[in-house]
Amino acid sequence: MKTHIVAFALSIILSLSARAELKWEQTEIELHPTPADKQAIGHFKYQNPGKAPVHFKSVHASCGCTTAQTQKDEVPPGGTGEITATFNIGDRTGTQVKTVTVETDEAANAKTVLTLKTIIPQQLEITPTFVFWKQGDKPDPKTISVKAGKEFTVKHIKVTSSSPDFQTKVEEKGNGEFQIDVQPQETKNLVASTLTIQPEDSQKVFYATARITNAPTVQ
Amino acid sequence: MRSSLVGQVLILAAVALAPALGEAIWFHDKISWASPISPSESVTVDEAHTWGATAIWVDARPDDEFARDHVPGALSLNEDRWNELLPQFLAAWSPGKKVVVYCSAESCDLAREAAERLRKEAQISDVFVLQGGWEAWLKKNR
Amino acid sequence: MNQTPNAQHPPLDVEASADRTTSNIKHRTPNILWRIIDLIVGALFIFAGIAKILNLDQLIADLQHLRFASAFADLGNLSVADPAEFAHDINNFRILPWIVSVALAFYLPWLEIFCGLGLVFRVLYRGALSILIALIVVFTLATIAAKVRGLDITCGCFGHASQHWSLPAHLATNLAILAALVLLWVSSRSTKAS
Numbered sequence: 001m002k003t004h005i006v007a008f009a010l011s012i013i014l015s016l017s018a019r020a021e022l023k024w025e026q027t028e029i030e031l032h033p034t035p036a037d038k039q040a041i042g043h044f045k046y047q048n049p050g051k052a053p054v055h056f057k058s059v060h061a062s063c064g065c066t067t068a069q070t071q072k073d074e075v076p077p078g079g080t081g082e083i084t085a086t087f088n089i090g091d092r093t094g095t096q097v098k099t100v101t102v103e104t105d106e107a108a109n110a111k112t113v114l115t116l117k118t119i120i121p122q123q124l125e126i127t128p129t130f131v132f133w134k135q136g137d138k139p140d141p142k143t144i145s146v147k148a149g150k151e152f153t154v155k156h157i158k159v160t161s162s163s164p165d166f167q168t169k170v171e172e173k174g175n176g177e178f179q180i181d182v183q184p185q186e187t188k189n190l191v192a193s194t195l196t197i198q199p200e201d202s203q204k205v206f207y208a209t210a211r212i213t214n215a216p217t218v219q
Numbered sequence: 220m221r222s223s224l225v226g227q228v229l230i231l232a233a234v235a236l237a238p239a240l241g242e243a244i245w246f247h248d249k250i251s252w253a254s255p256i257s258p259s260e261s262v263t264v265d266e267a268h269t270w271g272a273t274a275i276w277v278d279a280r281p282d283d284e285f286a287r288d289h290v291p292g293a294l295s296l297n298e299d300r301w302n303e304l305l306p307q308f309l310a311a312w313s314p315g316k317k318v319v320v321y322c323s324a325e326s327c328d329l330a331r332e333a334a335e336r337l338r339k340e341a342q343i344s345d346v347f348v349l350q351g352g353w354e355a356w357l358k359k360n361r
Numbered sequence: 362m363n364q365t366p367n368a369q370h371p372p373l374d375v376e377a378s379a380d381r382t383t384s385n386i387k388h389r390t391p392n393i394l395w396r397i398i399d400l401i402v403g404a405l406f407i408f409a410g411i412a413k414i415l416n417l418d419q420l421i422a423d424l425q426h427l428r429f430a431s432a433f434a435d436l437g438n439l440s441v442a443d444p445a446e447f448a449h450d451i452n453n454f455r456i457l458p459w460i461v462s463v464a465l466a467f468y469l470p471w472l473e474i475f476c477g478l479g480l481v482f483r484v485l486y487r488g489a490l491s492i493l494i495a496l497i498v499v500f501t502l503a504t505i506a507a508k509v510r511g512l513d514i515t516c517g518c519f520g521h522a523s524q525h526w527s528l529p530a531h532l533a534t535n536l537a538i539l540a541a542l543v544l545l546w547v548s549s550r551s552t553k554a555s
Contacts, residue, residue: 063281063329065281065298065299088299090298090299090300090301091298091299091301091302091303092299126340127339127342128340128341128342129305129340130309130341130342130343132314134313134314192306192309192310194306207302207305209305209306209309209341211310213312213313213314214313215313215314224487224488224491226488227485227488227489227491228488228491229488230485230488231472231475231479231485231488231489231492232472234475235468235471235472235474235475235476236471238471239467239468239470239471240467242414242444242467242471243464243467246444249443249444249445250444250445250448250463252459252460253459253460
């Protein structure tokens with residue numbers, strides 16, 4: 001009974017995939033860039049099993065952060081090639097799923113969607129990334145929690161304030177958890193500071209902001 | 220035997236309905252049944268206009284689209300350069316301000332994602348996504 | 362008069378009871394196996410339902426990395442998941458209107474939990490099996506259809522908690538669960554017949 005179920009499911013999958021014009025080695029790639037990487041690149045390999053050449057009509061990505069390039073515009077019968085999808089990580093976090101839609105001329109509307117899933121490792125999780133005091137508030141310290149990502153070991157962090165108007169104190173709670181206490185000298189003036197948070201032995205830098213803001217606008 | 224099976228299915232379906240209804244009532248203001256954005260988290264162009272100077276407009280589209288055209292006075296805040304652009308947004312923000320985030324259209328997710336990051340990471344409240352996005356703003360204003 | 366009525370047929374009674382004992386042992390072993398499968402599959406669906414109602418990402422990550430102490434601590438810090446997340450996952454299949462996606466986002470987890478409990482405690486058993494088989498079949502077909510249409514879907518058996526799984530992993534999990542459910546169904550029918 002189990003064999004019949006597996007065979008049935010496989011036949012559905014195979015019959016559906018037989019509709020694709022080019023045979024793709026993979027239509028889904030999962031990438032795990034390092035924290036230092038600025039880009040994640042996926043190589044989608046294909047071959048043309050048919051008897052006629054296949055032309056690419058269009059290749060476009062789901063967002064401006066991803067570019068896709070074909071090696072050639074025409075794939076001869078039996079020919080192989082690949083589409084390179086480059087995802088610019090920028091300041092994105094978490095799991096990013098971007099797609100590249102490929103259209104060919106072999107049949108009407110022959111379209112394949114290639115999926116690039118990028119798991120961006122988060123070395124530090126900072127909450128919140130913004131602390132503020134209203135003008136005139138008591139300059140009590142506020143806390144920013146910092147936690148090392150699941151796959152990382154962070155023993156120490158270094159915190160620097162871009163402005164002497166704010167003092168910072170780091171408390172190591174162990175197990176990759178830290179507490180940053182931020183305190184302004186006073187809250188009379190509208191001043192701000194960018195807090196640079198850097199894990200020990202790491203080039204990657206993280207940021208938080210401390211600021212004295214205007215009092216709420218009264219409508 | 221057949222009716223017993225049907226009876227069992229109906230009983231299970233009914234039993235599961237009770238807590239589901241309770242949950243739906245509990246979350247009634249957290250989720251919109253009409254559109255994928257929560258009613259407390261989205262705003263129409265007309266509503267946003269009534270906020271006047273207390274609204275900060277945030278453009279979540281890529282740099283080139285922002286450069287081409289944007290809501291007058293809007294700040295660019297996209298995920299390509301989030302760390303670089305965030306400070307200028309924070310400089311413009313103060314408690315009591317309402318943040319209106321937009322991207323190209325209703326179907327675009329960039330505004331929702333940017334709004335989510337402002338709420339979760341910066342813990343800023345009163346962040347709204349513009350219904351219909353840039354397209355909706357253009358229809359009302361141009 | 363025979364003071365011990367059974368004394369006239371001791372060999373038959375002894376043989377009959379010996380037969381029953383052997384027969385019980387023969388049936389008890391497979392019954393235990395089916396119960397184990399009941400418990401595993403039932404627990405899986407209960408967990409799947411709970412994973413859509415509560416934020417279990419942290420707990421699952423700790424369990425995957427065998428950080429049991431952290432996992433135990435996570436149990437004390439559980440928070441309710443945003444139902445909009447699961448509604449978005451269902452909506453991404455682009456099969457149902459948004460309003461139905463929201464309704465299912467609230468309803469499906471509880472249905473899974475109660476059917477899972479039905480399997481574990483053998484209450485409304487065949488009804489629970491029917492519903493779970495129907496759910497898995499519909500869900501697998503929807504996943505394949507979404508993939509064929511080139512949709513970006515991240516919904517899995519465990520809601521947002523399984524968003525990082527690849528399609529083959531999703532399908533393999535669904536098929537394995539379906540196989541177990543069908544085996545339980547067939548076994549329950551043959552038990553009824555015998």
